[in-house]
Amino acid sequence: MSAAMAGCGEILLSVRGLHKAFGGLVAVRDLSFDIHQRGITGLIGPNGSGKTTVLNLVTGEFRPDRGAILFRGEDISGWPAFRICRFRIARTFQLVRVLPYMTVRENVMLGRMFGSTPAEPAQAAGEAEALLERVGLAGRASQLGAQLTYIDQKRLELARALACRPQLLLLDEWLAGLNPTELQAGIDLIRLIRSDGVTIVMIEHVMEAIRALCDWVVVMNAGERIAEGRPDGVLSDRQVMRAYLGTDDAAA
Amino acid sequence: MGAVVLALLPPFASGYVISLFIVLYANIALATAWAFFSGTTRYISLATAAFFGVGIYALAILHVYVSVPLALLGAAVVGFLVALVVGLSTLRLRGVYFVVFTFGLTELVHQVLNWWEIKINRTVTRYIFTDVSNVSIYETLLAVALITIVGSWYVSHVRLGFALRAIGEDEMVARHTGIDTTRVKVLCFAISASVMALVGAVLALRYPYIDASIAFNNTWSFQVLIAALLGGPARPWGPALGAVPLVLLSEYLAGTFPHHFGIALGLCFVVIVYFLPGGIAPLVERYYHAWVVARAYGRWPPAAASPVTGRFKAGLARLNARWWT
Numbered sequence: 001m002s003a004a005m006a007g008c009g010e011i012l013l014s015v016r017g018l019h020k021a022f023g024g025l026v027a028v029r030d031l032s033f034d035i036h037q038r039g040i041t042g043l044i045g046p047n048g049s050g051k052t053t054v055l056n057l058v059t060g061e062f063r064p065d066r067g068a069i070l071f072r073g074e075d076i077s078g079w080p081a082f083r084i085c086r087f088r089i090a091r092t093f094q095l096v097r098v099l100p101y102m103t104v105r106e107n108v109m110l111g112r113m114f115g116s117t118p119a120e121p122a123q124a125a126g127e128a129e130a131l132l133e134r135v136g137l138a139g140r141a142s143q144l145g146a147q148l149t150y151i152d153q154k155r156l157e158l159a160r161a162l163a164c165r166p167q168l169l170l171l172d173e174w175l176a177g178l179n180p181t182e183l184q185a186g187i188d189l190i191r192l193i194r195s196d197g198v199t200i201v202m203i204e205h206v207m208e209a210i211r212a213l214c215d216w217v218v219v220m221n222a223g224e225r226i227a228e229g230r231p232d233g234v235l236s237d238r239q240v241m242r243a244y245l246g247t248d249d250a251a252a
Numbered sequence: 253m254g255a256v257v258l259a260l261l262p263p264f265a266s267g268y269v270i271s272l273f274i275v276l277y278a279n280i281a282l283a284t285a286w287a288f289f290s291g292t293t294r295y296i297s298l299a300t301a302a303f304f305g306v307g308i309y310a311l312a313i314l315h316v317y318v319s320v321p322l323a324l325l326g327a328a329v330v331g332f333l334v335a336l337v338v339g340l341s342t343l344r345l346r347g348v349y350f351v352v353f354t355f356g357l358t359e360l361v362h363q364v365l366n367w368w369e370i371k372i373n374r375t376v377t378r379y380i381f382t383d384v385s386n387v388s389i390y391e392t393l394l395a396v397a398l399i400t401i402v403g404s405w406y407v408s409h410v411r412l413g414f415a416l417r418a419i420g421e422d423e424m425v426a427r428h429t430g431i432d433t434t435r436v437k438v439l440c441f442a443i444s445a446s447v448m449a450l451v452g453a454v455l456a457l458r459y460p461y462i463d464a465s466i467a468f469n470n471t472w473s474f475q476v477l478i479a480a481l482l483g484g485p486a487r488p489w490g491p492a493l494g495a496v497p498l499v500l501l502s503e504y505l506a507g508t509f510p511h512h513f514g515i516a517l518g519l520c521f522v523v524i525v526y527f528l529p530g531g532i533a534p535l536v537e538r539y540y541h542a543w544v545v546a547r548a549y550g551r552w553p554p555a556a557a558s559p560v561t562g563r564f565k566a567g568l569a570r571l572n573a574r575w576w577t
Contacts, residue, residue: 059428081427091428099421110418113411114430121411164430 009037012199013058013089013168018067018077020050020057027053029223030067035168040190040200042210042231045220046244051203052094054220055170059091060084071168088116090166092157094173094203100146107145107156108132111163128163135159135189151182155189162193169193171202175209187212207235219243255398262387270386274458276499277393278451282472283479283491284400285447288407289440290477291485292416295343298473299354302361303331303445305467307452309365312378312462320382324392324453331449332442339438346423355473362468369464377461384457392454397492400447404488416440482524484533493532 013035020028028050035041043051056062058069060081069077076084090111099107105128112124119127132141135155140148148156154174161169175186187209194200204210210217210231217234219227221243227234234240262270282300290297310327318326342353369376407413415436418426426433456462475498483494505516528535 061424061428080432082430082432085428085430093425097422097425099418099425102417102421106414106417110414110426110429110431113414116430118411118430121409121414160425160429 009039011035012037012071013201014068014070015054015058016068016070018054018057018069019065020053020062021065026223028057028064031220031223031225033218033225033228035199035201036216037199038194038197039215040194040202040213042214042217043201043203043220044205044210044217045226048222049220049243050223051220052172053223055091055172055201055203058084059089059170082114085114085164085166086116088165088167089170090115090161090164090168091170092154092161092172092174094176096150096153096157098145098148098153098156098160100144102145103141104132104137104143104145104148104156105129105141108159108163111160112165115164115166117165124163128159131159131163132156134192135162136185151178151186154178154186158189158193162198166198168199168201171200171204173203173205175202175204175206183209211235255394258394259391262390267386270390272499272503274386274390274393274455275503276496277390277397278455279476279479279495279499280492281393281397281400281451282448282476283483283495284397284404284488285444285451286476287480287483287485287491288400288404288447288488289416289444291480291491292408292413292420293437293440294420295346295437295441296351296477297354297441297444298351298470298477299338299357299445300448300476301468301470301472302354302358303335303448304452304472305358305361305365305464305469306334307331307449308456308459308462308467309378310449311453311456312380315380315382320384320457324450327453328446328450331452332446334449335442335445336438339441343434343437343441355470358468358470358473362464365468366464377463379461380456380459382457386458389454389457393451396447396450396454401489401492408488412436412440478521482528482531484531487533487537490531490533493536497532 011034015034016032018028018031019026031050031054043054045051053062057064057077060076060079060083064077067077068075071087071089074087076087076089079087099110102110105125108128108131109121109124112119112127113121129138129141132138135158137148137152137155137159140152145153145156158171158174171190174190175183178186183206190200190202190209190213202209202213214231217228217231218225219234219237219240226243227237227240229237258273261273265273282304286297286300289295307327307330310330311323314323314326338357342350345353366376369378407416415426415431415433418429418431419433419436423433452467456467459466479495479498480491481494482498483492484490501520502513502517505520506513509516
């Protein structure tokens with residue numbers, strides 16, 4: 001694996017034996033994988049396979065039962081979410097979460113004011129404008145979060161996450177629910193962010209986007225890693241097909 | 253300007269007017285302090301009476317040993333510390349659970365103090381002996397109210413204010429944008445409580461004696477909440493706008509309909525809430541924007557597309573959205 005990913009740089013995030021159960025339900029079972037710097041890694045798998053739980057564990061929303069999450073040389077497992085954000089891991093949410101009654105500008109300012117390099121409100125406001133322009137929300141700064149369309153709320157979430165100045169950005173189905181035109185715009189935007197040097201992990205169901213963007217794909221099923229590799233190889237893997245389609249359909 | 257006029261008022265005013273203004277300032281300070289935490293974070297607290305009462309008791313105990321200013325300071329510190337302990341243990345609760353808890357807190361503190369006084373001190377009342385004049389109380393409370401409003405306004409413009417609002421809108425997002433939500437909540441809950449305790453302590457200077465049921469009266473919790481909602485709890489200056497008509501209305505109704513006071517006041521609230529669900533502050537803001545537009549364009553209605561109109565429309569959208577926006 002390391003050999004295949006050698007071109008993508010050093011390991012930035014290393015998950016080792018991560019385990020999380022909710023009552024009797026094991027959501028993530030002894031999961032291990034590495035994320036390489038400046039790459040885009042896809043985290044895929046059927047619904048309920050534990051992808052979002054992994055993301056919640058890495059960002060500190062949940063506390064792992066056991067296992068280590070090594071980021072920039074430190075084990076961040078069990079850290080509170082705000083500290084992990086300040087340690088330069090930012091995220092978006094599966095169900096869009098913009099702050100509805102704050103303006104678009106204020107939404108983005110939050111990331112800048114409390115993220116990895118905190119700034120005063122005046123400075124944050126200025127930089128928010130630049131970020132909004134980057135994600136395609138120029139001119140919307142004074143609207144309320146709730147007034148934006150779905151795609152624009154997604155853009156806003158992305159701008160807010162970027163305002164935290166992350167080294168690692170976790171996107172939870174950020175491209176879900178977009179029409180074909182918006183999807184292409186979204187793919188271009190993610191490429192743009194990678195070109196800024198941000199490492200990206202994306203949970204995604206849109207295979208088109210995974211093929212277009214990802215250097216590496218980790219496949220999960222029932223809380224475990226069942227495959228990983230380059231997108232083309234992994235997506236034609238029998239085991240992966242079986243996880244997505246069921247035994248019979250994969251055989252046929 | 254207005255503050256200077258109010259500060260110079262006492263020599264020209266009757267004892268009644270002074271007393272009325274004392275109650276008014278107390279309500280303004282309490283409502284502003286309440287909204288500083290609850291209006292922004294939307295953790296609706298009914299513990300105002302608890303901290304208010306803690307302040308009263310702190311003063312009653314401390315003024316025997318130290319000078320009045322020190323006793324007042326002590327009351328604020330005690331209020332802060334009590335809220336710190338309470339906050340650390342309960343600010344995990346959200347929504348109606350937090351409301352119910354804070355309501356119960358007042359009763360808990362009330363009953364514990366009652367028990368302590370009867371079983372340990374073998375008395376139910378404490379006497380307060382001071383020679384503080386009504387004018388001094390007037391001036392102190394005016395200062396407290398002003399400082400609370402200005403302080404609340406200041407905080408709304410710095411990072412802490414943004415953190416409070418973000419917590420109110422979506423606490424999970426707040427956590428994941430780097431806000432130490434526990435620290436912000438507990439700290440601001442305690443700051444708010446220290447103002448409440450201070451107001452209780454200052455008002456206690458007027459009482460010849462106190463007991464637990466005087467100090468811990470739930471009416472304070474509700475009255476302060478109503479004042480803040482009436483004014484507009486999302487703005488630092490909103491609660492004051494609500495406290496003024498509320499106090500004056502209660503005063504008027506109590507004088508005019510002494511036997512049907514409760515019914516009359518309740519009716520007024522129903523009418524107010526029906527016509528002004530967002531409170532007074534958004535209304536004031538709306539007319540202010542309209543005035544700005546009218547002045548800029550010299551006519552009404554204002555031109556369709558202009559930056560000022562944009563702001564006006566944004567204001568309208570906010571007004572129509574929710575009471576807390």
